[in-house]
Amino acid sequence: MPAAVVAFSPGLDATRTGESMDTKAGIDPFFTREGLNHTGAMYLAGQDPAQPLLSPCLYADLAGFPPLLLQTGTDELLLDDSTRLAARAREAGVDVILDVTAGVPHVFQAFTDSLTEAGDALDRAALFLAQKLRPE
Numbered sequence: 001m002p003a004a005v006v007a008f009s010p011g012l013d014a015t016r017t018g019e020s021m022d023t024k025a026g027i028d029p030f031f032t033r034e035g036l037n038h039t040g041a042m043y044l045a046g047q048d049p050a051q052p053l054l055s056p057c058l059y060a061d062l063a064g065f066p067p068l069l070l071q072t073g074t075d076e077l078l079l080d081d082s083t084r085l086a087a088r089a090r091e092a093g094v095d096v097i098l099d100v101t102a103g104v105p106h107v108f109q110a111f112t113d114s115l116t117e118a119g120d121a122l123d124r125a126a127l128f129l130a131q132k133l134r135p136e
Contacts, residue, residue, distance in 0.1 A: 003133050004133065016040065020081075028106065062088055068096040070086055075103060
């Protein structure tokens with residue numbers, strides 16, 4: 001297992017059953033359900049999405065997972081992927097931080113030239129990793 005995991009706007013539910021898939025429709029500037037279904041079908045290549053490796057926020061056994069930092073934005077169709085994984089991880093005894101930033105798009109951390117929230121989130125991720133990777 002790695003010492004820690006940082007995930008930026010992760011896609012964690014290939015079944016696409018999170019409520020945010022509908023509640024964020026028209027708000028998410030990058031994704032639509034139709035687009036995610038299209039690319040998801042290519043990725044799945046006929047496989048059942050209801051599997052731990054494809055939909056870990058629903059099906060993975062999270063016991064023993066390393067500390068997690070999940071960063072996501074409120075405007076994302078994939079928001080519930082992170083919120084559901086965080087809840088299940090907590091239930092499994094995993095050290096997890098769910099870091100949700102208001103009003104930002106998918107993988108907003110990439111927009112350091114235009115979003116102050118991006119740099120702030122990267123600073124939080126760096127601090128998390130420094131704390132988890134620091135030798136005892």
